[in-house]
Amino acid sequence: MNSLTQTDIEELRKLEEELWLSDTRFNEDYMRQVMSSDFIEFGRSGKIYNLEDVLSIGTQPIKAVLPLPDLNIRQLSSDVVQITYNSAVGREHETEYSRRSSIWTRSEGKWKLRFHQGTPYASGT
Numbered sequence: 545m546n547s548l549t550q551t552d553i554e555e556l557r558k559l560e561e562e563l564w565l566s567d568t569r570f571n572e573d574y575m576r577q578v579m580s581s582d583f584i585e586f587g588r589s590g591k592i593y594n595l596e597d598v599l600s601i602g603t604q605p606i607k608a609v610l611p612l613p614d615l616n617i618r619q620l621s622s623d624v625v626q627i628t629y630n631s632a633v634g635r636e637h638e639t640e641y642s643r644r645s646s647i648w649t650r651s652e653g654k655w656k657l658r659f660h661q662g663t664p665y666a667s668g669t
Contacts, residue, residue: 548619559578570602585662624650
């Protein structure tokens with residue numbers, strides 16, 4: 545298995561964080577470039593989303609803490625990585641905390657998001 549280069553690590557961190565920025569998250573062309581056509585997400589609500597579901601979400605402000613707390617990149621094979629982190633997202637009068645996991649695959653030199661899951665947790669645990 546080839547090890548990830550520093551360039552890979554920086555690119556993956558940037559790709560994951562751009563999913564939390566309104567300018568990129570709600571740009572359909574950008575999202576189609578970085579997400580796999582067979583993308584699936586298990587949302588923090590328990591709802592299951594595919595690529596088209598994600599693209600149909602209307603533009604809204606995202607108040608996430610960046611850089612993403614506790615981000616870790618784990619190489620599963622030469623062209624597959626798992627990124628885990630904790631998210632803190634401001635909502636009206638509270639902050640929602642979730643443990644996050646994403647699976648990215650590399651094909652033809654480009655990383656694509658294949659899977660994402662968010663699991664809520666209470667702050668301080």
